Amino acid sequence: MRFQDAARDGRAVVYAGVQADPLVARAADLLADAGPAMRVMARAVMNGESTDRATWIGMFPTLFGSTSDAAMRDRAEALLDVALEVAERGEAVRSQFRGAIVEEVTARLLARRAPGAAIRRERRILFDGVRAEIHPYDVTVERDDASEAYDCKWGARGIGDDVLHQLDDARRHAQDEDTPLEVALVVFDARRSCDVRLGRSTAPVAGTRIVGLESLDDLGRR
């Protein structure tokens, strides 16, 4: 098993620009340290409806209400401002930003337990005698003894059989080479919604870890 940079086609070049946008880094910084309620707020705001700040402040009393402390409120306000910046982008661009943000949060949480140099983005995984998948994995942790491959989705609706097959294929091919490879799908949505989506899938899921919104912090723990 070996890893390789994805081909730099037109789509990849455009998307690399999104990934490099400072807004993605700011959002990921805040989300990596956020609690569950803040992450729900960010998801709601970045879904893209109202861009009225007061509306969102009123909608999250656990973050901005009479019982929230000043430190919590400051962090939540910072995240709200960043989420509104994403929401204010046009629909197509917003969608790209959301995807890039989930990937960046994933990478940052993984960096809590894995060396930074081992964490890579947009990588293909190649196996001897197996035709390579064209689509790269969003985030990989590349180590001799315990590599990992992650795909990331903004919402449960984005979970499709194609991505589940791709993750499971990689896991099985690695197993065939007696090489450990953990595969996971990170979804910035409630586990309940993910389970509903997975319940309708015919793709293999038993060997793929599903990381929902509630368990994002597990990415940084072993």
Place this chain on the structure above:
Amino acid sequence: MDGSEATVGALVERALTAYASLAELGEEIDDEWSYIQDLTESWRERFEETRAARGSEELAAEIVTAIDLAIVEIGRIQDPHRAIDWLSTFPQVAITALGERP
């Protein structure tokens, strides 16, 4: 607003009514019809858990306002694809406002 409109039970009822309208909009996407049925059933069950446990509990005004704001927010949605996104997001917002984890 009288006290009965500020209970968990009343808020859940209002949320479920709005949620049903949102689901109707999402159902315009034929390919997602089955997913929407399963998704809404699952989240309705989650709402009902809260109503069963805390139905008569009076809520602070800021929590009532929060859920009503969320209801207004989903009422503004006109795009069925976005409605489907919110079929997962709205329950998380409402249940978080009620002080629980989705």
